[in-house]
Amino acid sequence: MKLLTHNMLTSHVKGVTKGYPLLIKATEVKVNEVEFNPKFVCRMIPKLEWSTLVQAADQLGHREELPGELVPDYEKNGDFLKKVHRVLLEVEVIEGCLQCPESGREFPISKGIPNMLLNEDEA
């Protein structure tokens, strides 16, 4: 699971109103090289929940100086964009789980695939 995906995932357990963001508990993390595309990163940043991304990267020990808040003119900062690229697309959680911040329900991640299926009573 990449952190870009994590940025969009939310807990949908019945009754939960604050299911985002999910907490990451990783037991295996990999870094996989993905071709860098600055245009992609630039345009993606406004679509993200920035604090969630930073928090998640932190939880995985891959924060690497990402600022807590977006700096102005980040579009022109190549180094910054590269760091964001890495955290969005290259860092992957292979094993672990995602935890709903409200209900505590854990969704397992196995072979990089988060299993978000709910039981009948949770849906």
Add this chain to the structure above:
Amino acid sequence: MSSDPSLLRMSSQGDDVAEQSSNTVEAPTSSSSTETDPTSGTTVTIGATVPTGFEHTAAEEVKEKIGVDAQISKDRGRIYFPITTDKLSQVHLLRSVDNLFVVVAEYDHYQFKESKEETLSELQELASKLPWTNALEVWRLNRTLKKKKGHRKVGNTTKAKSNAEASDVAAAPEAVQHELPEETSAADGDAKAERTPDLETCQQDLDENAPGAKLIKFRVTCNRAGDKHSFSSNEAARDFGGAVQELFQWKADMTKFDIEVLLNIHNKEVVIGIALTEESLHRRNISHFGPTTLRSTLCYGMLRLCKPQASDIILDPMCGTGAIPLEGAIEFSESFYIAGDNNDMAVNRTVNNICHIQKRRADRGSPSGLPIDTVQWDLSNLPIRTSSVDIIITDMPFGKRMGSRKKNWDLYPSCLREMARVCRPDSGKAVLLTQDKKCFAKAISRMGGLWRKLHTVWVNVGGLHAGVYLLKRTTAVFGQTPEDVHESRGRGDSQMKEKDDKEVS
């Protein structure tokens, strides 16, 4: 074929199209020309089979990547375009093309004789009058290209496909695009794609420089469509083949052949060509099949339809083996793809297919990572933030190969609703493939507040007539239109829902 004189009239037999003459064999409308430019090579006409319904998309891709205008054949599922031989390898990289062939000659209005005997006899005469030279040159060049590539043996493509298709699918093999009643004379009664992949491994080593030196084996495949012909495709293939054999002294072999001569007859349009692909390119990305894996050319067509932009978040909520998002991640790689399914096997196969491609890229020394992720989820309750997705693209269960008609009745509306929720209002789009057109039409008619139909492409999937629907998300915010308020009230209470349905309709 539409007649644009500037493009295809490269006849080497003189400019007159002698249709009326009853004694001599008519001159072709066009053929691969004899012009040779020392730098770019000979100019020839390439024919390509593409998924029916996506001819225009394929022509767009040809224009974009090869830089020439393609003609769309009256015989659906085929396009033609001219190239200089230096572009041949690029042609093989086209993503919307299933099979390729080089045109030997093409007749727009072939005048068939009244009787079968006369017609077949004329076909035989035709063989020796055709301008084979350039097409054969291209065939030879093509073989050297393939050898250089170290042609990857995808041994499980066609075999897996034939095993994987559920038994209740119509008998027509997937590669057959034609809608008119037609027959193919292929020895086993199957279309090209069904030829066993073992063929590749048995490929004879040919001396490319002197094709006459080592015995060349060939076969003729005839595709005939139309109801006014006096002959069958088998007869045409047989007689034409006989003449070709006499002409070149090749050996006829239906299964282990070096050259496949194509005789395509669609009403009055006759095209003679030489095949440039042995097996259909259409399953190129998938190494782990599922029961309903969509061919990559169809996936590509669907993706092109929604025009992915840089940083678009693209979801396939019923990804199966991941064919669509994987094709996207490779070919429209400036977007990000999330493939999801509720089924264990499906998500595992998707991940395996992704890994397979990544490994292939790593082996070639390129950065292997792809902009794609896989999640296991329930489509009717997506664990995705509202209004965060730009494009939804998926192959919805047909009810024939997977699921059931009755299930679709409930599934489709809840799918469309949930997809509307996660999709960005106003700019969001959806491209949905389904064979259950009735169910889809009903479901979409109740979603006018959330989805607007932009365009429909009619396609053929595994012999089934299906529709690819391009939808635009309305500006309405989810949770406020009558549809979704109604439905969410009714959820879980079926009696209330029925009452609501009556009120709405």
